[in-house]
Amino acid sequence: MCVGFADWNTELWTNQHHLMHRLADQNAVLFVESLGLRRPQLASRDLSRMARRLLAGLRGPREIDGLHVISPLVIPLHRHAAVRAFNQILLRALVRRATRRLGMTDPVLWAYVPQAEMLMQTLKPSLIIYHCVDDIAAQERIDGASFKEAEERFAKSADIVLASSKPLAQRMRQLSENVIYAPNVADVDLFARALQPGPVDAALQALPSPRIVFTGAIVSIKVDFDMVVALARLRREWSLVLVGPIGPGDPTTDVSPLRAEPNIHLIGHRPHDRLPEVLRGADVGLIPYLINRLTSSIFPMKVYEYLAAGVPVVATPLPSLQGVSGIATAADAAGIAAAIEQALAASGEQHRRERSEQASKHSWDKRLDEIGAAVLGAEQKRRARA
Numbered sequence: 001m002c003v004g005f006a007d008w009n010t011e012l013w014t015n016q017h018h019l020m021h022r023l024a025d026q027n028a029v030l031f032v033e034s035l036g037l038r039r040p041q042l043a044s045r046d047l048s049r050m051a052r053r054l055l056a057g058l059r060g061p062r063e064i065d066g067l068h069v070i071s072p073l074v075i076p077l078h079r080h081a082a083v084r085a086f087n088q089i090l091l092r093a094l095v096r097r098a099t100r101r102l103g104m105t106d107p108v109l110w111a112y113v114p115q116a117e118m119l120m121q122t123l124k125p126s127l128i129i130y131h132c133v134d135d136i137a138a139q140e141r142i143d144g145a146s147f148k149e150a151e152e153r154f155a156k157s158a159d160i161v162l163a164s165s166k167p168l169a170q171r172m173r174q175l176s177e178n179v180i181y182a183p184n185v186a187d188v189d190l191f192a193r194a195l196q197p198g199p200v201d202a203a204l205q206a207l208p209s210p211r212i213v214f215t216g217a218i219v220s221i222k223v224d225f226d227m228v229v230a231l232a233r234l235r236r237e238w239s240l241v242l243v244g245p246i247g248p249g250d251p252t253t254d255v256s257p258l259r260a261e262p263n264i265h266l267i268g269h270r271p272h273d274r275l276p277e278v279l280r281g282a283d284v285g286l287i288p289y290l291i292n293r294l295t296s297s298i299f300p301m302k303v304y305e306y307l308a309a310g311v312p313v314v315a316t317p318l319p320s321l322q323g324v325s326g327i328a329t330a331a332d333a334a335g336i337a338a339a340i341e342q343a344l345a346a347s348g349e350q351h352r353r354e355r356s357e358q359a360s361k362h363s364w365d366k367r368l369d370e371i372g373a374a375v376l377g378a379e380q381k382r383r384a385r386a
Contacts (some may be wrong), residue, residue, distance in 0.1 A: 114154035165320035186304035194309035200281035230333035279309035287315035310352025312343035
């Protein structure tokens with residue numbers, strides 16, 4: 001039983017999607033979609049998502065990608081105690097019905113949000129895993145106070161706490177004695193295909209080189225638009241290419257400053273399995289994140305995706321990237337430009353293969369092996385206590 005922080009059919013797969021999809025090969029997996037922790041806005045993206053959620057929630061469990069998915073019908077006003085109590089009743093009833101239909105008993109409860117604590121009594125889980133991949137309380141329109149209170153309780157109850165960045169691991173160790181540092185990894189076999197002969201994404205192929213590429217959500221709460229614009233003005237001969245959906249989780253994102261620059265190109269979202277075609281034509285992979293409370297705990301999944309594709313990585317100095325080999329960092333546009341120029345100078349085929357080989361040590365399969373060993377250890381501790 002996985003309680004996620006996103007919907008299953010989302011434009012960008014995250015840690016929870018990759019791990020649960022792989023676990024479903026040998027396990028029965030029930031995925032509970034987002035509990036609606038972010039206060040919605042009267043924007044078309046949020047309104048359409050709420051309509052889809054209502055229809056999906058009324059259908060009950062549905063089978064997708066080898067696992068079962070349920071959409072909880074909750075009221076996204078979590079700062080109010082009465083609303084939280086009502087949501088708890090709804091969620092418990094929905095999960096109870098789904099587990100009975102699927103014949104699930106004593107499941108492992110794997111949660112990406114601490115509000116999964118409301119299911120502990122209903123599920124009576126054999127093991128509890130809290131997978132902390134983000135400082136969700138730092139996001140806008142999240143009731144940070146109630147989230148932190150739930151996180152403190154749930155982390156103390158969990159048998160294992162997984163933390164995807166060193167800042168998160170440090171914070172979680174104040175709440176739990178069994179914290180495992182497990183940074184995000186990549187589908188290295190998929191992205192290594194970028195080293196093989198094949199097609200280049202048509203929109204990218206049409207742009208002049210060098211092509212400096214960012215893949216991911218294009219949102220103003222994470223991406224430093226001002227720095228990207230400044231970089232474009234410093235190097236007009238470069239093509240700065242942003243590949244991904246605009247505004248997921250941040251529907252007020254305004255990309256007009258980016259579109260105003262002639263050498264910044266927003267070419268839209270690409271499915272995950274098509275990204276190697278993008279990176280096959282990329283000269284440098286860029287991670288131009290703001291440095292703020294939200295991003296200070298992020299270990300971007302694209303780090304090892306870029307490297308597995310053989311592409312050099314240039315990023316702003318995120319705390320989670322300190323000590324990670326193969327990445328050049330700089331704090332402003334001039335520094336980023338200098339780092340990119342150095343990366344372009346080391347762009348030969350041999351350099352690409354060396355980067356890909358380095359990234360091969362950071363695969364989802366290896367991460368699952370590490371988590372599996374931790375699960376066995378936690379189960380043994382439970383049996384010893386019993």
